[in-house]
Amino acid sequence: MKITFEEFKTGLADRKRRRQLLTRDGRHYFVLVSQQFSQEELEQLCDTATAIRRLDRHLDGRDFLRSTLRGVRIMNLFAQPSTRTAESFIAAADKLGASTRLVSDISTSSFAKGETIEDSVRTLSSFFDAIVTRHPDDEFGLRASWALMQTQRSIPVISAGSGKSQHVTQSLLDIYTLRYSFLQRGGIHGKTVLIIGDIARNRAARSLAYLLTKFQQPRILFVSHKDFQPDDDLLGYIRAHGLEVDIYPALGPMLRSHGKQVDAIYVTRSQQEWDPGGLPRDTSTLGTGEDFILRPEYRDYVRPDCVIMHPLPRVNELPVEWEEHPGFVVWRQVRNGMWIRAAVFAAVFGADLEIRNRATRLGLL
Numbered sequence: 001m002k003i004t005f006e007e008f009k010t011g012l013a014d015r016k017r018r019r020q021l022l023t024r025d026g027r028h029y030f031v032l033v034s035q036q037f038s039q040e041e042l043e044q045l046c047d048t049a050t051a052i053r054r055l056d057r058h059l060d061g062r063d064f065l066r067s068t069l070r071g072v073r074i075m076n077l078f079a080q081p082s083t084r085t086a087e088s089f090i091a092a093a094d095k096l097g098a099s100t101r102l103v104s105d106i107s108t109s110s111f112a113k114g115e116t117i118e119d120s121v122r123t124l125s126s127f128f129d130a131i132v133t134r135h136p137d138d139e140f141g142l143r144a145s146w147a148l149m150q151t152q153r154s155i156p157v158i159s160a161g162s163g164k165s166q167h168v169t170q171s172l173l174d175i176y177t178l179r180y181s182f183l184q185r186g187g188i189h190g191k192t193v194l195i196i197g198d199i200a201r202n203r204a205a206r207s208l209a210y211l212l213t214k215f216q217q218p219r220i221l222f223v224s225h226k227d228f229q230p231d232d233d234l235l236g237y238i239r240a241h242g243l244e245v246d247i248y249p250a251l252g253p254m255l256r257s258h259g260k261q262v263d264a265i266y267v268t269r270s271q272q273e274w275d276p277g278g279l280p281r282d283t284s285t286l287g288t289g290e291d292f293i294l295r296p297e298y299r300d301y302v303r304p305d306c307v308i309m310h311p312l313p314r315v316n317e318l319p320v321e322w323e324e325h326p327g328f329v330v331w332r333q334v335r336n337g338m339w340i341r342a343a344v345f346a347a348v349f350g351a352d353l354e355i356r357n358r359a360t361r362l363g364l365l
């Protein structure tokens with residue numbers, strides 16, 4: 001498909017055009033933004049993740065899983081630090097029998113010699129069947145996808161974090177975790193989700209907010225510093241989908257007044273890597289201000305079943321005392337990252353229906 005990069009980018013803002021650009025044969029092919037998933041597809045992805053999780057514990061199921069993507073080769077191209085995302089993508093591929101290669105220092109690749117994104121990804125498409133990308137540039141994954149879609153040997157691109165903009169697979173694992181947490185409470189529909197932190201620069205928080213709009217009438221509350229509030233694009237999208245949204249400047253007073261109404265709290269760190277000059281050399285100076293710390297004593301302001309989440313890594317904003325709280329699910333989120341990323345690979349390569357069917361036949365789904 002021959003279109004300019006500008007046309008590609010503009011097209012992503014329109015729901016119908018986005019679908020044409022990012023899917024092939026009804027399957028997500030380029031996984032770049034949260035908005036590209038419908039609620040039905042989210043439910044299906046979550047079911048696939050559960051099927052994979054249960055098959056992996058089953059003797060025959062595990063062998064079957066390992067055969068689903070045997071021979072598929074995945075390039076993980078990470079130009080920013082990562083522990084969870086990089087390792088969970090590798091573990092996810094491993095669960096399905098795909099092989100992976102990780103490039104985490106792109107100064108060792110020909111990008112360092114000035115090679116363009118277009119030439120680099122085109123080269124990688126000669127050796128790999130999909131590329132997973134993390135990059136500080138908001139548009140890296142978009143440009144890689146656009147470049148590949150115009151070649152004879154296009155391969156899928158899955159974003160593993162794009163600049164300050166989106167962290168789509170993080171939001172998928174967050175939705176999977178929320179869905180599980182609210183299983184006995186009517187699902188995500190109608191729930192009040194509080195997102196705390198540096199929203200303007202936090203791609204995980206932004207992607208989750210976009211994804212929550214896919215459910216019926218959840219309410220989104222933000223607590224953030226006036227300089228880092230959600231941008232107009234995000235707020236406009238949330239409101240256009242009929243969701244109620246409120247922004248508060250400080251956590252303590254907000255929770256004192258409204259804490260018992262909150263069903264889930266999503267805590268994020270201050271994104272200081274985007275400050276002028278980047279991260280300080282002395283990492284002990286990192287952390288967020290008092291107004292954005294979920295202090296241990298705030299447990300009195302929320303219900304015991306309030307779900308506590310964080311994409312990690314954390315600094316000072318979510319003290320360890322919260323691990324005693326019944327709704328604390330942060331370590332479950334980490335584990336879910338592997339299952340949902342395996343589900344994403346399965347969906348992209350068209351193995352998801354077979355996986356769900358196998359799990360159903362074995363009585364696991």
Ligand code: CP
Pocket residue numbers: 081082083084085086161170311312313
């Ligand atoms: N949540 C997340 O993206 O963590 P990493 O930066 O360690 O991948």
